[in-house]
Amino acid sequence: MTDSTLVSTTINGDSIEFACPNDETLLDALRNRVGLTGVKEGCGTGDCGACSVTLDGRLVCSCLVLGVEASGREVGTVEGLTTNGELHPLQEKFIEHAALQCGVCTPGFLVAAKALLDKNPDPSETEIRYALAGNLCRCTGYDKIVRAVQATAKDMRKAKKKKG
Amino acid sequence: MAHDQSYKDRKFEVVGNRFKRPDGVEKVTGKARYGADTFAPGQLVGRILRSPHAHAKIKKINTAKAEKLPGVKAIITSKDLPDLTNGDIGLQNILENCMARGRALYDGHAVAAVAAVDEQTARKALKLIEVEYKVLPHVTDVDEAMKPDAPLLHDWIFTSGVDPKPTKPSNIAGRTEMGNGDVEAGFKDADVIVEKSFKTGQTHQGYIEPHACLASVNPDGSAELWVTTQGHFSFRNTCAALLGLDFAALKTTSSEIGGGFGGKTHVWGEPVALALSRKANRPVKLVMNRDEVFRATGPTSSTSIDVKIGAKKNGTITAASAELRYQGGAFPGPWAMLGCMTGFACYDIKNMKAVGWDVVVNRPKSTAYRAPSAPMAAFAIESTMDMVAKEIGMDSVDFRLKNVAREGTRAPYGPIYGPIGIEPTLEAVRDHPHMKAKLKKNQARGVACGFWFNIGGQTCTDLNIGTDGTVNLTVGTVDVGGARASLAMIAAEELGVPYDRVRVNIGDSASLGHNDTTEGSRGTFSSGMATIFAARDAIDVMKERAAKMWDIPVEDIVWENGVARATGKKHGNLPTLSLKEIAAKSHNTGGPIAGHNEITADGAGNGFASHICDVEVDPETGAARVVRYTVVQDAGKAIHLDYVEGQFQGAAAQGIGWALNEEYIYGEDGRLQNAGFLDYRIPVCSDLPFIDTKILEIPNPNHPYGIRGVGETSIVPPLAAVSNAIANAVGVRMTQVPMSPQRVLAALDDLDNAS
Amino acid sequence: MRYESPTTIKEVVGLLKKERGKAFVLAGGTDLLVGMKLGMIEPDLLVDIKHIPAMRTVKTSKTGFRIGAAVSCAELGEHKAMKKAWPGVVEAANLIGSDQVQGRCTVVGNLCNASPAADSVPALIAAGAKAVIVGADGRRTIAVENIATGPGKTCLKKGEVIEAITLPNQTKTSGDAYLRFTPRTEMDIAVVGVGINLTLEKGLVSKARVVLGAVAPTAITVPEAAEALIGTKVDKKALENLAAACSAACRPIDDKRGSAEYRTRIAGVMAVRAAKIAFKRAGSAA
Structure with a gap:
């Protein structure tokens, strides 16, 4: 009988191995075994989105995924948004628009907002609000978060146009 | 050194902008x-066993089986937290709330705790602890708890504030009364009198970060506590007192805080974590689950409030009275008194009376929630205000303006107001384009006002200038939502250096003198003031250093825009010395350059706000949705515009959630049924519109920059603003919060049946 | 707790059959892991079915659709043919939880969790969906309405697992819709859910299925509600009859999410709204 599993996975592009009990969530494994504490637990039941990560590119709550399920798959966390020391445009805009107050929901919002913009580069306000409905924020009333996502989308579309 | 606290009009370079x-x-x-998010070598996982009963005698706790489980390093019960409070009833209540002492007083009350090598073991150990309960009758409703035959929580509560003092204990901890004039005579003068009773549900602050701490106690009595808190100094003092540690020996560090809104002003698991660590002699990390946060931290009171307002046909209020019943959970609190103090604070009423009843019930111990107690009173009173306006056929904003409090009005709680912003906010509402915007079918608009005292308090701040001319500011208030930016701006403004030269650090309990908890919207007001004075201290030092460098009398030096300038014809040709230049030479001119300030920052200017709310009501389902919202609030002086707006928006959103959906739901068994974010419904992104803001600046005369606290006031008006909008949309006056779809639909049915 | 991730359905059945302790199938895990977190479920064995290729796909054929048990609702929502044929089913599936939950949750999980308030179930029943069950004794196919037998209970026997959901092709003059009522706009559990599937002939409703969720121990089909629509153009009178029939069929409980009285009332309201959408879809497809 094995209660633990050695998991080989890719996290933010790095190959990582960790052993975790089979009933441990990916959230706990990321925080306590891999050291990625940017992934937050707000509820542990999939209701707040603070633990949002991508699993093979798809947005999920890491509290609703087992650590063992990450085996052979690609996990993306907030820690992976920055490339070569440069902030992702969403990170820039969140700071610029004061889209965070306490900041504990911010990693989840950023991962979810990136997943949205990857799919839909030109979302309406309503689309943004519904796409981010799985991420609770108690400080901002969401106003500046939605504006930051709108501003990012606009900038990224412009940048793409320039390039392309 | 005494500093001049009074407001001086000036042109700001840094303050009033938006910086990253x-x-x-x-x-x-x-x-x-x-x-x-922090870890210590050898740390254990702490977990708490909680009562499943609303009220029970704890007959026996058997921890033997759990102790034998491999990996369990410590198990504690109340025996491990002996009473060291010396009869301090406040501390005793905190101690009993942290760990039940013979009785469980609410569903979720801690009864034992375990520290183990990992989460799995700790969870297993909890299941092995055997607790024998004798279930007692319980009461969770405030009105029920006041009845003579209600199940009694404490045998030591004899209602205070009544004459003669009761001979029998009850659940009514105290009665408060305040007011002025002759209410009965005032009602006789009224042309119109409206009387109405209201109830509000219990709400939780709903911060996204659960309570968490890492505690480490050493055998020599030294200890460390890393904790998410709004007040690490008061946490230190309370924990040290409960554990018998010296204040100086318990170094307490406030982590980044993932929201508090008052809920992190009080200790819950921290003394338990320290006791576990002491027993295990290893660091213990204790992190609450979300259901523990709901069941066993400090939500705000549910209430029952009667209001009576009388007015002349011309709109003058002749008398107003209110009776307010607040439950404080399982222990007494000041909550009803705060309701009495705030309810009528927006108005100048000749004859006014407010009576408050503070009641205990089998629910978790209430604590502050953003402008604590004010939203409920405002819901009842601001709703009644609209009803009176309607009765006399007056516009509701004009009616409020007719009775508005001004400078010189006596506040319901005693003092005479200085310059205050309620009239300007109402005028701004009246003139706002939102008020003229077209409404669609089933939509209507409501307005309501709100008040919060704001506080100052003990504050201690250090400012250190590095030899490269950059500045470290160390404050003892916690950054709950952008305060570092505001305080850096204030330091930069005062010193005359660019914003990005200043770095703000939250000092731990060992590095600064006592700072009161970051509550009452005091952070930027108090630490802002202390920062200004610390900077002025540093400037004095730099002037002395410049005097040395130039070898001229310090009296001949002024500080302007970040440089020392020699004045007078004698020194006219001296080039200025910048902060950076002075700092670079500091090792030769007397050593490090620092400023310091300790102060009890009094004179916090009152906060007032007026809100406009548009709702759309679905008449078939009763569902109400906020479709447009505008906040107008007086900030005194807005330091960082984004974060002032952010406070307005966040407060309004919490108020809207309270108004429409948020509520603790208890079952017949006295157990909380919705201890999670799925069924305790805080607003999600798609529930809300953009929240427009208008910042007014009526300077607070008691702050050098004119600052007033801005954090709380705007949670006060939304309950009534939403209710007034619903009344205007579909003609029903909601008397119970939250105004859930089924309550609105039931009210619509009653309206149909009546007509 | 053991964790197994077999690659064939046969292995799944074998593992489940053999297990003496509490065994659970893990697909999306959005209910299972919550139960584990809250200490309500303590499995001895989890069998992850996401490594079985046939479970991961939506297949279209001449006879209709086959949705693998491990297909996430997000994937279902991206399936163009499904969306076109059964918009009501897809919308219902997409109402479950947030985008994050969508990335994991499955309609089979929604069905097997057997919550009376499951969003996808009324829509599936209205659409005539069937569940393909595999066990040690082979395969059997039963109507979706026969899976849940009460709150949290299903007719699945030990060692049985639902492999897929099948849906017929939607006819050109048919349309389906699902609506629910929740206090919040998102992240909520249905106070009432209504799935409706209509077929038109010469502009009149010729066939109808009306299914209610969250108003009884399981989702319920309401033949009287269907009768109210058949032979009509879904006019005002028909809708009034529909609402009355739906409310009459409700046997809800009072709970934290809504009173029995409210659920009963709202069932009629939501049915009317859903019927209008289904009628429009049936007509516009023609």
């Missing part, structure tokens, strides 16, 4: 460390 917050990058990259 200094802690922004850490927070968007996941590097910022919150309560659960």
